[in-house]
Amino acid sequence: MRRISRLTRAAVGVASLALAATACGGTSSEDGGGSDGGGGGSKDAKGLALAYDIGGRGDQSFNDAAFAGLEQAKKEYGYETADIEPTEGETDADKEQRLASLAKQGYNPVIGVGFAYGPAMEAVAAKYPKTTFGIVDSVVEGDNVASLVFAENEASYLAGVAAAKATKTRTVGFVGGVDVPLIHKFEAGYEQGVKDTDPDVEVIGQYLTQTAEEGGFSSPDKGKAAAEGQIEKKADVVYQAAGLSGQGVIEAAAEAGVWAIGVDSDQYEQEALAKYKDSILTSALKDIDGAVFALAESVESGKPLTGTKTFDLKSDGVGLAASNPKFAEVPGVTDAVAKAKEGIVSGSIKVRTE
Known part of the structure; x- marks a missing residue:
């Protein structure tokens, strides 16, 4: 078995995953603040922002995979990115405030990493219709929301x-x-x-x-x-x-x-787990980084993905590591x-x- 491939352009290409690309406009809050959309390497452009799930960055798994997608987008487009940690015992209102703050600052897309962002995203996406939102592992209805789910x-x-x-x-x-x-x-x-x-x-x-x-x-x-x-x-x-x-x-x-x-993530390859790696037989993989980058790429191209996007074994959206x-x-x-x-x-x- 080979390591899972990144979805990136294949995901945007719609064929295997039947991804519908729907244009939703540029990056700005409802009140007209923020940048004009795609990063394009502009010095002041703001692009992808992540709001992490419980555990935050450094989990060597779910959240770190999303961060890898952010790093790829930052390298590719040369724009400003943001990734925000959760707080202990936070409420849906806290999540809503975090997503709204990122959208108001002009980041686009804004991704909630984890199903816990569902209620907050539903509320915030309606208030910032010119911002593309993404949510990992949950389905949220909205004309400007991409639900990134996996098999x-x-x-x-x-x-x-x-x-x-x-x-x-x-x-x-x-x-x-x-x-x-x-x-x-x-x-x-x-x-x-x-x-x-x-x-x-x-x-x-x-x-x-x-x-x-x-x-x-x-x-x-x-x-x-x-x-x-x-x-x-x-x-x-x-x-x-x-x-x-x-x-x-x-x-x-x-x-x-x-x-x-x-x-x-392929946890055999995670540096923080190196002393245990010989005991990690394999890992069940989700190409979260590929999905995150695919959404960022679609926004940058001016054709933001929206709706439910399912990443499965057929599309190499999930797989098994053999490192x-x-x-x-x-x-x-x-x-x-x-x-x-x-x-x-x-x-x-x-x-x-x-």
Whole structure:
């Protein structure tokens, strides 16, 4: 398996993802403030701005992938960018204020990184119709909103295939950050991939918290404790979809000498996780950086993307990493994953979301 490719121009090109490019005007707030739109390298131009989800930059996963897309846009267009951290215990009103502030300053597009921005974005996008907004992992209706969603269940299915091939105890684990529908997609695909590969493998699942406010996506200690509990129950492969908390899962796996499976970014390649990398079998990938850059590129071209954009396995919007050389040493895993991918792309394998 190759590393996931960036979507970038392919995403804007509409073919594989059926992306509809809808022009929404330049960058300015409703009251007429801000710049005139595309960056174009102008000294005073303002371009892409990110408002991070819980965990913020440095999670080595979800938020960092979005930041990579911002860095690519900044390099490509030479404009001013911004990325804003969340605050502990913040409300929808706080998120709304953050998005509105970025739009009023003239940034375009403005992207909320995570489903938690849904209510705030719906309110703010209506107030700033000349700004293009994007939201990752949620659908928000609006003439100037692009909803960037992913087939996480498909990537997770491949992770489940790999886990079933790698386990020696016939027990594998799943640690979800928060008990919400988005993370259910990860668990559903993973469990199906495991069971379709070997029905006798047991899958132990656990969610860290019921709400994000309780720290499910931002508490490595919770992730580590959960993984340790699953390892005590003989799980020798643990897949995490838990944001910053997932670092604790990886740490626990490394300390116990079992496999961890990363999420969103190729966590084997993350510098902050380097001391654990030999224990990261693979990662279920989402091309968040490609999606973020694609939206920035569409705004820069004067044809902003809007509506729901689904990034799936067929379009290389999700995938499975094989950066760890030990991945290919697992008997049968490369062929099994390739066969599973072919089945999902062709439609012969239907991956559950629940």
